[in-house]
Amino acid sequence: MPPAPDIRIPLDVPSEEQERYRENYRKITHGTGRLMLFAGDQKIEHLNDDFAGEGIHPDDADPEHLFRIASRGRVGVFATQLGLIARYGRDYPDVPYLVKLNSKTNLVGTSQSDPVSSELYHVRQAVDLRDRAGLSILGVGYTVYLGSEYEPLMLYQAAQIVNQAHRYGLITVLWMYPRGKAVKDERDPHLVAGAAGVAAAIGSDFAKVNPPKVGGSVDAALLREAVAAAGRTGVVCAGGSQASVPEFLQQLHDQIHVGGTVGNATGRNIHQRSLDEAVRFCNAISAITLDDAGVDEAMRIYGGGG
C-alpha cells in the first residue's frame, strides 16, 4: 500500500466543508491518495456501442450491470450521469458515486464540427441529490476538449465546476482531451502534459488523460511530463483499450510506477465482462492502484484467487 499522503485541502474549500472534503478525499482514494475510477458514462458518450455487440458479455446490456459491479467490486468511485444514479441509487446506497456533469454522443464527428460537451447538470443538483437522498456522492467530473473552437465554453464550465464543487466539499476529476481541427496528434506527450497542466491551473483534484504515444506506441515514461506539469493535481490514465488482461495490468502498473500517475479511469474494459469477471477485474485493478500490488498478484486476484 502506498503511504497515506497528507491531504492538502485547496483554499476554495470553505472552512465549514473542509472536514467533508478530507473525508471524501480519503474515501475516494481509500486513504492512499490513489484513485481507481470506474467510468460508466458511456451510455451517452458512446450510445449503445459499448453495451451490445461482438465480444461484449450480455450482462452489459442492462444499465444495472454497472451498479452491480460498482457495488460488489472494489472501486474508488463510480462515475456516471446523475439521472442514472437517481434511478438506481436507492438499491445501491453503498456505492461511492461521482456525478459526470457533461456528456455528448459520438454522432457528430470532429470532421463535421469541433467537439462540444456542455453541462447537463449543475454542481448544485449533485449536492441536492447527496443531501436529500443520502447517497455517497463524493465528487463530480467534467470533460474538456482543449483546442476545440468551443474550448472557451468548456474551460469556463470546468473552472466554475471545480470552484463550486470545492465549495460543497466535493472532489473533482477533469477528463482533459485535446481534440478538434486544430489538434494534429491528441496523444503527443507534450500536448498531453499541457492538458494536465490546464487541469492544475483551474484547480482540479484529479486530471484524467489518455496515455501519450510516440510513433503510435505507448510508453509509461511518456507520462512523466504530464505528471510533472500537473503538480499537486493527480494524473490518472486509461489503460490500453485493446489490451489483454495481463497487458492491461502491466500498463497500469507501469503508468503508476514508471509514469508517476496516481491511478486509473477504466470503463469498457471492466463492464464488458460478465458480472463475476468484471468484479474480479476491478479488484485486480484496485490491488495495483490502491495496494501497490504487482502484476502477478493482480492476475491471481483476477483469476479468482484474490
Next chain:
Amino acid sequence: MPPAPDIRIPLDVPSEEQERYRENYRKITHGTGRLMLFAGDQKIEHLNDDFAGEGIHPDDADPEHLFRIASRGRVGVFATQLGLIARYGRDYPDVPYLVKLNSKTNLVGTSQSDPVSSELYHVRQAVDLRDRAGLSILGVGYTVYLGSEYEPLMLYQAAQIVNQAHRYGLITVLWMYPRGKAVKDERDPHLVAGAAGVAAAIGSDFAKVNPPKVGGSVDAALLREAVAAAGRTGVVCAGGSQASVPEFLQQLHDQIHVGGTVGNATGRNIHQRSLDEAVRFCNAISAITLDDAGVDEAMRIYGGGG
C-alpha cells in the same frame, strides 16, 4: 392486465413529492406500469398537415377534437402544448395531461440545418398551471434530436427538465430521435437503442422511440436492444404510421410482447378519424397496452363491441 409493478421512485423526487409522484405514475399507467400516450403536439410539429387533407376526417380540423377524444377515450395521458391546455382545459378538467415542453415546425429541413427544438415552457409553468387551475397535469415531455449539431442544447434542457419535473412529482417522457447530417439511418436498431439509453442516463421515466427497421422493414424483436439499454426507463413506441387498423394493433401487440416495450405514443393514427372512431381506436390501443388484450379482442373494441 399486466401485474401492477412496484413503483420505483427516482431519488431526485424529494420526499415531500414522493406520494404525488407515485400517484401520478399510477394514474398515467392505470396502475399497470404501461403507458398509453395520446400525442397531440402536431399543431406545431407538423403545422396543419395532420389536421386537414385527404384521408383526414373533417372533425380533426378543430383543435377541440383532440380534447374530445382525450375526454371520451381511454388514455393514459394526453400530450400537447401548454397554451392549448390552458385554452381548453376548463372544459376538459378530467383529462390527464402531459405538457409537451418543446416543439418546432417542420419547415426547416435537415438538409438546410440540423434540427433544434427548444423549450417553449419551463417545468415551473406546467406546475403553476397544475396548482392554480387544478388540472390533472401528470407529466411533462420533451424531444431530443441526438446527433444534431444542437444536441448539447437539447441534452441540457432534457436533463434539466427531468430533474426539475421530478422535483415537483411529475412523470417524464422523452422523445428520443437521432436526426441530423451526422445520422445516416435514424431507424437503425443499435442507434435506437443508444437513444433509449441516453434517456435512461438522464433519468427519464419513459423514452419514446421510433420503431427500428432493418432493410426498410420493422420487426418488433429489433426493439429488444433498446428495451435492454433503457433499463428501468420504460420504452414506448409509435405504431406504423401507414398501417391498417389490424396491422397497427398487431404491431403494437408485438412491440409489447415481442419487443418488451411498455406502451405506445400514438397521435395521427387516432385523431385523423371521426370522434367516434377515434375513441374506439383509443380504447382498442388501451386494451392491448393496459389490459394485455389480444389483437382480436382489441379489434372487437375498435369495431364497437368494446
Next chain:
Amino acid sequence: MPPAPDIRIPLDVPSEEQERYRENYRKITHGTGRLMLFAGDQKIEHLNDDFAGEGIHPDDADPEHLFRIASRGRVGVFATQLGLIARYGRDYPDVPYLVKLNSKTNLVGTSQSDPVSSELYHVRQAVDLRDRAGLSILGVGYTVYLGSEYEPLMLYQAAQIVNQAHRYGLITVLWMYPRGKAVKDERDPHLVAGAAGVAAAIGSDFAKVNPPKVGGSVDAALLREAVAAAGRTGVVCAGGSQASVPEFLQQLHDQIHVGGTVGNATGRNIHQRSLDEAVRFCNAISAITLDDAGVDEAMRIYGGGG
C-alpha cells in the same frame, strides 16, 4: 352587431387577474368578440417608408398622427412600441393600447439572412407602464416568423409572452408569418392555417395572418382552414394593401362572413390618409368588424355620413 360571446378565460390567467382579463377582452372587442386592431408599429418595421412618399398624406410624417387617429377614430386597440406610447400617452390617455413587444427593420432581406425579430421589451415593462402611468394597456403583441432558422428563439419568446401576459390579465395577439429560405409560398392557405394553429398551440387570444392566396389571388374562403385550425384563438387578417376603399371593405366583409375571421389588423391603409379621412376609414372598418355593417353602410361612414 354580432352576438356578445361568452368570454372563455384561459387557465393561465390566475384567479386574481380574471376580472381584469375579462374586462380587457370586453374592451378590446367592444363586447363583440371581434377585434379591430389599428397597427402602428411600422416606424421600426418599415422605417420611414410608410410615413413619407408619394401617395402618403403629409399628416402622416408626424408620429403623433397615429395617436390622433387612435384617439378620434373608433378602434379596438392601437398597437405600437412601448417607447412611443410612453412619449405620447400622457396626451392620449383614453386610447386603448397594445404594446408590440418585438420589431425589426426591413433592411436585412430574407435573401441575406433568415428573419429574426427579438423582444425589445418584456411583458413586465408593459405592465409597469399600465400600472404606474394609468394607461389603458389592454394587451401585448409579438411577431413570429415560422420557418426561419431563428424560429426557436421566436417561438420561445412568443410562448413565454402569452403565458406572462395572461398572468397579468392582458390579451395577446401574435402576428404569425411563415418566412425564410425554407418557405416557398408565404400565402399558401394550408401554410397560413398551420401558422394560425401554432398560435393556438401556444395559447394566444388572437392570431394575425396575411390573407392566403392561390395562384396569386386572394379569396376569403381560403381563410376557413386557418380559422378552423385556430380553434378558440381568433383569427384576424390584414386587408388588401393595394385595394381601393370599397375593395378593401368588401374584402374585410368577406374575410369575416365568408372566411370566418373575427376582425382585422390595419395600419398603412388607415394612417397614410389625412387625419379626417383616416378617422372615417377607421370607423368604416369598425362598423363592419364590430357592428356587422354591410359594405354600403361602411362606405357611407367613410364618406362622412356615419
Next chain:
Amino acid sequence: MPPAPDIRIPLDVPSEEQERYRENYRKITHGTGRLMLFAGDQKIEHLNDDFAGEGIHPDDADPEHLFRIASRGRVGVFATQLGLIARYGRDYPDVPYLVKLNSKTNLVGTSQSDPVSSELYHVRQAVDLRDRAGLSILGVGYTVYLGSEYEPLMLYQAAQIVNQAHRYGLITVLWMYPRGKAVKDERDPHLVAGAAGVAAAIGSDFAKVNPPKVGGSVDAALLREAVAAAGRTGVVCAGGSQASVPEFLQQLHDQIHVGGTVGNATGRNIHQRSLDEAVRFCNAISAITLDDAGVDEAMRIYGGGG
C-alpha cells in the same frame, strides 16, 4: 435664446423620478430644449486615430484634455465611457456627464463582418456612479447600427436602456447609424429619417444622426424628413467633419434653422484643437445651439471675442 419649451416627461419615468428627469433635461439643454453634446467616446471607437497624428494638436494626446475642455467650455453634456469618468471625475466634478454605454473599435470593417457594438456597462452602473460619487451624470447614450445582422441585439439593448434610464430619471441619446452589408447608402435622407423614427419608437429623448446627403453633398433641408419622423424625440446632428470653422458653424446654424434639429454632437472638431481654441470653439457652437446666435456672432466668440 430659443423659447424654453415645456418639458414633456415620458411616462416610463416613475413619479418619484420626474423631478430629477425635469432637472436633468433642463441642465442638459441649458433650459432651451437644445442639446450641445461634446462627444468624447473616440478612444474606443477610433482607437488613437483622433488623438495623435497630422493636424491634431499635441494637447489632444492626453485623455485629460477632454475633461479640461468639458470643464472650461460651455457644453450641454460631455459623453464618454464610464471608466474614463470614474478615473478623472474627482478632479472635474462640475462637468455634466453622459455615460456612453456601448462602444467598439474600428478594426473589424463592415466588409469583414456586420457591425456590432454591445453594452459595456449597464444603466444601473451609471446610476451607482452618480449616486455614490455625487457626479453630475445627466444621461446615457448608446449606438444602434440599423441594418446590421446584429440589429436585434442592439435594438433590444437600446430599448431596454431607454426604459431603464427613464426609470432613474436619466436623459437618453441614441446614435442611430444605418450600417452593414444590407445598407447601400448610409446618408440617404429617407433612410436617415427611418433611423430617427426608430429612436422615437423606442422612446429616446434625443437621436443623433449623421447629416444626410444626396449626390454626395449635404443640405440641411434634407434633415426635415428625419426631424418630422422623430416627432417629440429631438434630432441632433454632427457637423461636417472636414469643414473649416465658419463652414462648420454655418452648417450647424442651417441644421437648426433650416433642418429643424435641436442641436449637435461634436467631438473631433473640438478636441483636436489646443485647449484654448477648443474651448472657444465649444463656446461658439453653444452660442448657435443654445442662444440662437448667428454665425457671425459665433465666429467672434471663436475668435476670442466672446
Next chain:
Amino acid sequence: MPPAPDIRIPLDVPSEEQERYRENYRKITHGTGRLMLFAGDQKIEHLNDDFAGEGIHPDDADPEHLFRIASRGRVGVFATQLGLIARYGRDYPDVPYLVKLNSKTNLVGTSQSDPVSSELYHVRQAVDLRDRAGLSILGVGYTVYLGSEYEPLMLYQAAQIVNQAHRYGLITVLWMYPRGKAVKDERDPHLVAGAAGVAAAIGSDFAKVNPPKVGGSVDAALLREAVAAAGRTGVVCAGGSQASVPEFLQQLHDQIHVGGTVGNATGRNIHQRSLDEAVRFCNAISAITLDDAGVDEAMRIYGGGG
C-alpha cells in the same frame, strides 16, 4: 526610488473600499506607483511549451516553481489562475496575488478563428478566496483581443471586471492585444497606443501592452504615444522575449525612462531559469522598476551581488 505618487482612487471604488484600494495599490507598487508583475498564466495560455523543452531549466516543470519564485523573489504581484492559487496558496500565504480571470490555449490559431478568451472566474470568486482564505489577493487581470470578431464579448467582460473589481477595492491589469484577421500589424505603435487608450476608457489601473515595433525592431521611444494615450492608466510592457539578460534589463530601463512606462510584466524570462537564478533575475528587474536602479546595478543583483 521614484517619488511616491499620490494615489488617485477611481470613483467606482465605493467609500467603504477606498482604504483597501489605497493599500492594495501601495502594496502592488511597493509604494512607488510602479508595477513589477510576475506573469504565471502560461500553463493555460501556452500549455506546457514554456515549462519543458530545450533551454528551460528542469525546475520549471513543477508548477510550484512559480510559487517558490514569487515567494523568495521581490515582485509586485504574481499573476496566475485562481485554481492554482487555491491549490498552493496555503503554503505561500505571503505572496501578493493577482487573479488572471481569463485564459485560452494556443491551439486554435488566428488563421482558423479569431481569438476569444472568456472569463473563467468571476471577480466575486477572487474576492471570496481573498476573504475566506485570507490570501493577499491584490488585484485581477484580463486579456482583451482588440480587433477580434469576439471583441464585443471581451470588451464587455473587461469593462465589467474593472467596475466590479473596484467595487471590492481590487487593482486591475488589462492585457491589451490587437489580434485577429483584421489586424495587420500587432506591434504598430499607433495601434498599441490605441489599445492602451481603450484600457483607459474602460477604467483599468494598468494596461499591459507588447513593445511596439517599426520595421521589425523595438525602440522604447515608440511607447510614448501609448503612455500618453493611456493617461492615468499605467502602461506596463513585456521585455524582449529572446533577449540576453543585459539586453532585457536595458530594454526595461529604456521602456521606463525613455518610453514612460511604469513597469513590466515578465513571465517566461523569469521562470524558465533555476529557482536561484530566477529569484536573482526577479530582483534585478525589481531594482530597475521599483528603485530606479541602473542596468549595471541590476546586473550586479542578477549576478548575486544584490
